[in-house]
Amino acid sequence: MIPLDVLGNAIVMTVVITVSSFLIGAILGVPLVLLRTSRFGVVRVLTRALIDVLRGVPPVVWIFILYFGVSSDVIKLDPLTAAIGGLGVISCAYLAEIYRGGLLSVHAGQTEAAQALGFGQVGIFTRIVAPQAFRVCLPSAATYGIGLLKDSSLASTIGVAEIAFRATAQARSGGDGITPFVIAGVLYIALSMPLAYLSRTLDTKLRMKVSV
Amino acid sequence: MISVANLKKSYGDHTVLDGVSIEIQRGEVVAMIGPSGAGKSTLLRCLNLLERPDSGRITIGDTVVDLPAKIPVRTLETLRKTAGMVFQSFNLFPHLSVLRNVSLAQEYVLGRDAKAAHQRSMELLERVGLADKAGSYPARLSGGQQQRIAIARALAMEPEVMLFDEPTSALDPELGLDVLAVMRELAASGMTMVVVTHEIHFAQDVSDRVVMMADGGIIEQGDPAQVLSSPANPRTQRFLKAVIDR
Numbered sequence A: 001m002i003p004l005d006v007l008g009n010a011i012v013m014t015v016v017i018t019v020s021s022f023l024i025g026a027i028l029g030v031p032l033v034l035l036r037t038s039r040f041g042v043v044r045v046l047t048r049a050l051i052d053v054l055r056g057v058p059p060v061v062w063i064f065i066l067y068f069g070v071s072s073d074v075i076k077l078d079p080l081t082a083a084i085g086g087l088g089v090i091s092c093a094y095l096a097e098i099y100r101g102g103l104l105s106v107h108a109g110q111t112e113a114a115q116a117l118g119f120g121q122v123g124i125f126t127r128i129v130a131p132q133a134f135r136v137c138l139p140s141a142a143t144y145g146i147g148l149l150k151d152s153s154l155a156s157t158i159g160v161a162e163i164a165f166r167a168t169a170q171a172r173s174g175g176d177g178i179t180p181f182v183i184a185g186v187l188y189i190a191l192s193m194p195l196a197y198l199s200r201t202l203d204t205k206l207r208m209k210v211s212v
Numbered sequence B: 001m002i003s004v005a006n007l008k009k010s011y012g013d014h015t016v017l018d019g020v021s022i023e024i025q026r027g028e029v030v031a032m033i034g035p036s037g038a039g040k041s042t043l044l045r046c047l048n049l050l051e052r053p054d055s056g057r058i059t060i061g062d063t064v065v066d067l068p069a070k071i072p073v074r075t076l077e078t079l080r081k082t083a084g085m086v087f088q089s090f091n092l093f094p095h096l097s098v099l100r101n102v103s104l105a106q107e108y109v110l111g112r113d114a115k116a117a118h119q120r121s122m123e124l125l126e127r128v129g130l131a132d133k134a135g136s137y138p139a140r141l142s143g144g145q146q147q148r149i150a151i152a153r154a155l156a157m158e159p160e161v162m163l164f165d166e167p168t169s170a171l172d173p174e175l176g177l178d179v180l181a182v183m184r185e186l187a188a189s190g191m192t193m194v195v196v197t198h199e200i201h202f203a204q205d206v207s208d209r210v211v212m213m214a215d216g217g218i219i220e221q222g223d224p225a226q227v228l229s230s231p232a233n234p235r236t237q238r239f240l241k242a243v244i245d246r
């Protein structure tokens, strides 16, 4: 059997990769969506192209690009950083699109009402539009987060000692080949459950308050 | 109080306002009627620059907007503070409680402190008869209640002019009554009001002047009793007959 502390470290590693890359996406997704919905057509088109490129390349390829490509003599990226960076890059693109859906769902009358009250652009965004868009985004963002949790297993390909990596190592070290992967699967499900639950309860709560 | 001179607005090659001019005195209540597509909403929305006119001049209070020159941000802010607006679809902020709906802009735009904003909000909710709903969220309220809160929200900015765009059109006739009662009270208190409406009774009883718009222009205006009961323009006659027959 895998020693408990090794298992614990593997779980922590999976959580660190998932949470960090999600946060990178959640934060960098904001400027990205602002550019994506810019007043200027050129900016919109360029941002859209960028988002398509970021999303078009599979996660494992991004991780390899960062680990074997970018990581050269000049910059040295350790496996963990490369994994977080690779998944983070994709997350900003996906979350920017999720944000955009949320922003589009806010009725134009909201902006007009705020304008008529004398709010400026910044106030309209921060006080009126973004909070409403956020509620709409929540379920899709949580679903994306669960996807990201599963994608974090790709970090095993460059040797990050997270759950999938440990399961593979254990299976190879002989004995029973299936049990480590069953345990890994159970762990992934267990980790995703709180997220799914949180998203569902928050969603219902906010819906009760807000829906029209 | 309000002066509009030769205001023009088109969308592409479709002219929506074709050189509209009108003077409105302080304390006057003007009811604007006319068929769909006449340009009533567009005119109202031009008054607080939700829509940017192509040319002409708008004066509200001390604020002058000359088009097509660029409008300074300061002018825009003052104009919108001077003119409050109530929409057909209420447009309350669904993520905020009734109280926050009324107090947010006081704090954020006028810079009132939270306590003063709270107090003023409660006064206004009292005035529209909904103080007991302060903690509710808009989705829980009837359309008539929402519209009265929208009126309180606009009044919280202490406007000198109130613009109403068909405030009761989205409501069951019965629910509209409470909204109209609030508007009557507001008119009686001396507020300058421009009301786009199909409520002929309201126009008759409350307004000081009825303005009839058609095809992007004002085709007739005057004393409510005269315009509504014996209009001079055949177009007005046809329109009123259609409204009353409905």
Ligand SMILES: Nc1ncnc2c1ncn2[C@@H]1O[C@H](COP(=O)(O)OP(=O)(O)OP(=O)(O)O)[C@@H](O)[C@H]1O
Pocket (backbone or CB within 6 Å): B011, B016, B034, B035, B036, B037, B038, B039, B040, B041, B042, B043
């Ligand atoms: N954003 C827009 N883009 C293009 N055309 C518009 C726009 N807004 C209004 N119009 C057109 O301008 C004309 C006047 O519209 P407006 O909403 O001012 O009419 P209205 O008198 O308020 O009519 P209603 O009684 O139906 O509200 C209409 O023909 C409408 O189609």
Ligand SMILES: [Mg+2]
Pocket (backbone or CB within 6 Å): B040, B041, B042, B165
């Ligand atoms: Mg209209």
